Amino acid sequence: MEAQAKTALTGGAFLIQPSDAANTFTPEDFSEEQKLIEQTCNEFLDKEVIPHLLEIDKQQEGLMPSLLDKAGELGLLGAAFPQKYGGLGEDFVTATIINEALGGGHSFAVAMAAHNGIGSLPILYFGTEAQKQKYIPKLATAQMKGAYALTEPNSGSDALGARTTATLTPDGTHYLINGQKIWITNAGFADVFTVFAKVDGDKFTAFIVDRNTEGLSFGEEEHKMGIKGSSTRQLFFENCKVPVDNVLGEIGRGHIIAFNILNIGRLKLCAAALGGAKRAMNTSIAYATTREQFKTPIAQFGAIQHKLAEMAIKTFATDAALYRTAKWIADKEHELAAAGKPDSETLLGAAEEYAIECAMLKVIGSETLDYIVDEGVQIHGGNGFSDEYNISRAYRDSRINRIFEGTNEINRLLTLDMYLKRAMKGRINLMTPAMAIQKELMGIPEFGEDDAPFAAELKAIANFKKAALMCAGAAVQKLMMKIEQEQEVLMYLADMVMDTFMAESALLRAMKMQASNHEHASLAVDATRVLIADTADKVNHAGKNAVNAFADGDELRMMLLGLKRFTKTNSFNTKQARRSIAAKMVEKQRYFF
Amino acid sequence: MKILVCISQVPDTTTKIAFSDNNTQFNTAGVTLIINPYDEWYALVRALELKEAGIANTVNLVTVGKADAEPVIRKALALGGDEAIRIDTDSNDPFVVAAQIAEYAKSEGYDLVLCGKESIDYNNGVMGAMLAELLDMNYIGFASALDIAGGVATVKREIEGGEETDTCALPLVVSCQKGMSEARIPNMRGIMAARTKPLKVVAPAAISPLTTIASYDLPPAKTGVKMIDENNMDELVALLHSEAKVI
Ligand SMILES: Cc1cc2nc3c(=O)[nH]c(=O)nc-3n(C[C@H](O)[C@H](O)[C@H](O)COP(=O)(O)OP(=O)(O)OC[C@H]3O[C@@H](n4cnc5c(N)ncnc54)[C@H](O)[C@@H]3O)c2cc1C
Numbered sequence: 001m002e003a004q005a006k007t008a009l010t011g012g013a014f015l016i017q018p019s020d021a022a023n024t025f026t027p028e029d030f031s032e033e034q035k036l037i038e039q040t041c042n043e044f045l046d047k048e049v050i051p052h053l054l055e056i057d058k059q060q061e062g063l064m065p066s067l068l069d070k071a072g073e074l075g076l077l078g079a080a081f082p083q084k085y086g087g088l089g090e091d092f093v094t095a096t097i098i099n100e101a102l103g104g105g106h107s108f109a110v111a112m113a114a115h116n117g118i119g120s121l122p123i124l125y126f127g128t129e130a131q132k133q134k135y136i137p138k139l140a141t142a143q144m145k146g147a148y149a150l151t152e153p154n155s156g157s158d159a160l161g162a163r164t165t166a167t168l169t170p171d172g173t174h175y176l177i178n179g180q181k182i183w184i185t186n187a188g189f190a191d192v193f194t195v196f197a198k199v200d201g202d203k204f205t206a207f208i209v210d211r212n213t214e215g216l217s218f219g220e221e222e223h224k225m226g227i228k229g230s231s232t233r234q235l236f237f238e239n240c241k242v243p244v245d246n247v248l249g250e251i252g253r254g255h256i257i258a259f260n261i262l263n264i265g266r267l268k269l270c271a272a273a274l275g276g277a278k279r280a281m282n283t284s285i286a287y288a289t290t291r292e293q294f295k296t297p298i299a300q301f302g303a304i305q306h307k308l309a310e311m312a313i314k315t316f317a318t319d320a321a322l323y324r325t326a327k328w329i330a331d332k333e334h335e336l337a338a339a340g341k342p343d344s345e346t347l348l349g350a351a352e353e354y355a356i357e358c359a360m361l362k363v364i365g366s367e368t369l370d371y372i373v374d375e376g377v378q379i380h381g382g383n384g385f386s387d388e389y390n391i392s393r394a395y396r397d398s399r400i401n402r403i404f405e406g407t408n409e410i411n412r413l414l415t416l417d418m419y420l421k422r423a424m425k426g427r428i429n430l431m432t433p434a435m436a437i438q439k440e441l442m443g444i445p446e447f448g449e450d451d452a453p454f455a456a457e458l459k460a461i462a463n464f465k466k467a468a469l470m471c472a473g474a475a476v477q478k479l480m481m482k483i484e485q486e487q488e489v490l491m492y493l494a495d496m497v498m499d500t501f502m503a504e505s506a507l508l509r510a511m512k513m514q515a516s517n518h519e520h521a522s523l524a525v526d527a528t529r530v531l532i533a534d535t536a537d538k539v540n541h542a543g544k545n546a547v548n549a550f551a552d553g554d555e556l557r558m559m560l561l562g563l564k565r566f567t568k569t570n571s572f573n574t575k576q577a578r579r580s581i582a583a584k585m586v587e588k589q590r591y592f593f
Numbered sequence: 594m595k596i597l598v599c600i601s602q603v604p605d606t607t608t609k610i611a612f613s614d615n616n617t618q619f620n621t622a623g624v625t626l627i628i629n630p631y632d633e634w635y636a637l638v639r640a641l642e643l644k645e646a647g648i649a650n651t652v653n654l655v656t657v658g659k660a661d662a663e664p665v666i667r668k669a670l671a672l673g674g675d676e677a678i679r680i681d682t683d684s685n686d687p688f689v690v691a692a693q694i695a696e697y698a699k700s701e702g703y704d705l706v707l708c709g710k711e712s713i714d715y716n717n718g719v720m721g722a723m724l725a726e727l728l729d730m731n732y733i734g735f736a737s738a739l740d741i742a743g744g745v746a747t748v749k750r751e752i753e754g755g756e757e758t759d760t761c762a763l764p765l766v767v768s769c770q771k772g773m774s775e776a777r778i779p780n781m782r783g784i785m786a787a788r789t790k791p792l793k794v795v796a797p798a799a800i801s802p803l804t805t806i807a808s809y810d811l812p813p814a815k816t817g818v819k820m821i822d823e824n825n826m827d828e829l830v831a832l833l834h835s836e837a838k839v840i
Contacts (some may be wrong), residue, residue, distance in 0.1 A: 033667070036671060305775065589607065
């Protein structure tokens with residue numbers, strides 16, 4: 001048995017090491033102050049944003065910028081920026097809490113996240129001292145609004161395929177940028193853009209471009225399916241004259257900026273999705289308890305209770321996985337700072353360490369939200385299809401989350417890709433555990449029953465990891481370099497890893513709640529047991545599909561047996577557990593975890 | 594000028610009310626506590642406005658409550674109080690609360706004491722008046738506006754069908770209601786500053802309650818609406834008399 005990890009796991013290592021519940025950070029660990037900050041965000045949304053969603057969606061002139069100003073006045077935008085640049089120096093967990101709480105703000109949440117994340121962080125982390133002094137204090141208060149321009153008509157997922165060029169003027173004082181960017185959030189009002197372009201044909205480079213720069217013009221507002229209140233426009237660069245002082249980072253190192261900023265962005269997208277999920281869920285609970293059919297509130301029908309409970313279970317697990325990771329990143333950031341790394345490298349370094357988790361969270365968060373808004377509409381019946389009900393807005397606004405910050409396909413591929421690259425570089429040892437599993441498969445399965453608390457659940461999680469490692473290990477051995485062409489297999493493998501990460505995070509949280517006699521501990525355990533039961537089936541399904549794609553004969557038979565063994569769980573009445581969870585939601589009239 | 598703001602903590606307005614111990618205790622399990630809105634939105638915010646306008650130089654907060662009241666006090670400090678005093682006891686008897694606060698405040702030289710017009714849990718609406726009496730200060734209740742100039746307070750009160758404007762010398766206790774000011778959201782700087790603001794805990798004085806709550810009852814559950822044929826006036830009158838008991 002491996003030793004229990006007492007300190008934070010390194011990035012991706014959750015898959016090969018058990019975690020200790022007591023050392024896992026969970027939402028129950030928020031400090032009073034963090035709860036107060038969360039409350040401030042919610043009061044802000046309830047007072048300034050939610051009552052004006054209609055005007056926001058109609059892009060009423062000046063409204064969105066004024067909301068950003070107000071959030072800036074409250075200190076919500078620069079909360080995690082260093083004090084030296086007008087921020088408040090809050091840690092990463094607190095920043096995540098703010099992103100989550102404001103995430104329920106529909107289009108405002110998107111504008112806020114774009115301004116605060118991709119619109120500000122490139123300058124904060126890669127800017128020169130002068131660039132930081134010039135922009136960050138103003139971005140921290142929203143006196144200046146930020147945006148990020150990477151995507152082009154012909155380069156979306158393939159971000160490095162950009163065609164926009166930057167050419168040094170003969171006098172060496174300026175770059176002339178030529179090209180086009182598309183889908184740029186906040187473009188309608190942003191004062192400053194981080195723009196990516198290629199110097200000398202192939203040197204991918206970032207530039208800080210002020211709105212009023214000569215040669216920069218804007219398209220009309222896009223007509224979108226959702227987040228209609230968020231400004232999205234094209235940018236046109238025609239000999240757009242940018243001073244050389246505005247080069248951000250090094251020439252030819254733009255990809256470092258683009259990718260590093262995305263790690264944090266992905267985790268924050270998960271946070272925002274979670275905030276949206278909780279609000280959409282509360283709306284659905286309220287509707288289900290007031291709407292009567294057949295002289296019965298629909299919340300009393302098992303079919304509806306199933307949906308409500310499932311919303312809560314997915315949210316409970318997403319929440320657990322998000323803050324588990326956020327704390328790892330915060331701790332790593334402190335560790336790097338203590339080791340003398342400069343400010344600009346600590347958070348980026350920490351986020352890079354957990355880049356695998358960030359990619360997974362992006363998928364987990366956006367898909368949890370999508371499930372909740374979809375079933376939320378269903379609970380609302382015909383009214384859910386009406387513009388008059390906010391759940392239909394939530395449904396439309398949710399959809400974009402699976403597309404931006406790297407599509408969910410790209411993030412699934414990345415999850416596996418990062419594991420394999422790290423294994424090759426010796427950063428993570430997948431080989432030893434994968435070999436041990438092969439050996440275990442040859443032996444006789446252990447049937448011993450351990451009746452320690454949570455022994456069965458812990459064993460189930462350990463087995464899901466074995467299933468994932470077994471399938472991934474075999475796929476790599478068999479397919480070698482061709483694995484990149486077998487995306488279907490990679491997708492299944494990514495799902496196995498992600499579902500396991502979610503289930504384990506939920507279990508650790510429930511165990512911790514149980515240990516502290518939390519008011520909702522027993523329902524947390526119920527939620528976890530349902531999730532483990534479902535995860536077993538999902539891991540089995542994904543695993544079967546994966547191995548059937550590349551193995552045959554004895555090897556295939558062996559792995560199918562292994563999958564069966566590793567996804568065997570005790571019988572559990574998930575219906576009853578879901579009913580208990582739904583009953584509490586109805587009683588409390590809200591998501592209660 | 595020195596202002597004291599009385600802060601009480603009350604169950605969140607969406608709380609599902611339940612009782613225990615044979616309906617003699619309010620069951621606080623799982624209940625979210627908030628600052629009494631009249632204390633927060635009107636008394637506290639107006640006090641802060643007076644400080645921001647340079648009329649007051651100190652705004653202190655006092656609460657009568659156990660340690661579980663501290664998150665609520667921190668929020669009040671985050672909104673902008675200078676320091677907080679928690680008198681370490683709990684009571685739903687307004688006299689006990691008033692007497693505990695008076696015991697603390699009598700030697701502190703406050704010029705103005707603000708409280709909400711009532712707390713939204715027990716709704717007695719008398720604490721402020723009792724406190725004024727115990728501190729031997731003037732009292733104006735249910736105020737919707739308050740200004741101070743040259744040591745004199747000008748206070749507006751809503752009265753039946755209109756408004757009354759009073760002037761009154763300090764020291765003064767005012768109970769506040771809607772109109773006094775606009776609710777504020779604590780900002781990040783305030784929240785961070787609240788970390789280091791003093792929160793003093795003082796031992797309670799020995800004071801006996803004047804009232805005790807013998808038991809609680811929930812209002813009868815709402816029954817469905819009864820539809821009566823528009824031509825059947827007699828049945829309507831009979832039901833209004835016998836069931837609704839309004840005529
Ligand atoms: C509302 C909105 C706001 C946006 N805001 C910004 C912004 O502020 N700044 C910015 O720079 N960009 C922004 N974007 C752009 C966004 O990041 C891209 O749309 C996204 O990265 C996908 O690129 P694409 O649209 O070109 O789709 P494509 O890359 O063409 O993808 C189409 C489909 O193919 C799949 N696919 C692509 N490549 C692969 C592959 N290698 N393997 C498997 N599947 C693949 C994708 O997953 C997807 O399902 C925004 C987009 C929208 C819609």
